[in-house]
Amino acid sequence: MSVYVGIDVHRKRSQVAVVTEDGTVELNKNVVNGSEPMLRLIGDLPSGTPVAFEAAFGWGWLVQLLEDYGFEPHMGTNHLGHFALTCLLGDKIKDRVISVASAMYLFARIHFDDLNWQTRRYSKNAAYSESKLANLLFVQELANRGMRAYASDPGMTDTGITREIAAGIPMAERSPVWRLLHTPAQGARASLQAVTTDLPSGTYLAPRFNQWGKPRVTGLRKKARDPVAARQLWELSAELTGCDWR
Numbered sequence: 595m596s597v598y599v600g601i602d603v604h605r606k607r608s609q610v611a612v613v614t615e616d617g618t619v620e621l622n623k624n625v626v627n628g629s630e631p632m633l634r635l636i637g638d639l640p641s642g643t644p645v646a647f648e649a650a651f652g653w654g655w656l657v658q659l660l661e662d663y664g665f666e667p668h669m670g671t672n673h674l675g676h677f678a679l680t681c682l683l684g685d686k687i688k689d690r691v692i693s694v695a696s697a698m699y700l701f702a703r704i705h706f707d708d709l710n711w712q713t714r715r716y717s718k719n720a721a722y723s724e725s726k727l728a729n730l731l732f733v734q735e736l737a738n739r740g741m742r743a744y745a746s747d748p749g750m751t752d753t754g755i756t757r758e759i760a761a762g763i764p765m766a767e768r769s770p771v772w773r774l775l776h777t778p779a780q781g782a783r784a785s786l787q788a789v790t791t792d793l794p795s796g797t798y799l800a801p802r803f804n805q806w807g808k809p810r811v812t813g814l815r816k817k818a819r820d821p822v823a824a825r826q827l828w829e830l831s832a833e834l835t836g837c838d839w840r
Contacts, residue, residue, distance in 0.1 A: 668722045677837070709834070
């Protein structure tokens with residue numbers, strides 16, 4: 595029987611729920627953040643059980659990652675944290691891995707010599723964009739290693755995150771562009787399609803121009819499907835997180 599693992603991550607602790615496909619709650623536990631507690635929790639799941647995973651990260655967790663692990667917040671949350679979790683789940687993953695990307699990857703390149711912005715002049719927009727490129731390379735490397743993996747893009751979606759970005763900027767708050775954005779339900783379409791699709795592993799699903807409309811198979815720039823860069827990022831991520839498999 596399949597199980598659904600939901601993890602709601604906050605600054606110090608996380609709420610973890612494990613629910614079977616018939617709705618039975620097998621586990622509902624509050625745990626301390628960190629790889630060791632999570633490893634013990636994942637190790638308690640029945641061997642060979644199919645697992646689906648979703649994580650919702652509070653912004654406080656970004657600060658905690660930076661303080662505890664030396665990870666740049668966006669790279670730590672959007673890529674390295676998910677890399678480590680996928681590694682910990684390992685062979686318990688029986689179907690697929692889905693990563694939510696963004697068209698912001700178009701403006702980025704991976705700085706393998708300074709992934710966590712320890713020597714570069716910091717830019718939160720550039721850091722976010724780089725983490726989204728990392729998401730796509732992660733999916734490519736998973737596919738190259740024989741796993742089913744897909745990338746999805748919600749497009750321009752009216753969510754709490756976008757509203758928070760616009761907060762306090764009168765021009766942005768009153769902009770007519772809000773009427774053009776996807777609703778949260780519409781933004782979820784690409785991820786839902788990725789959950790059920792039989793398309794080849796490594797496929798990227800995104801709306802037209804990565805912004806509006808129904809999701810469809812979308813081509814990626816060469817930098818997001820470069821097999822050498824994908825393998826190099828995997829190796830660096832394994833070194834930084836101390837976690838590797840396959």
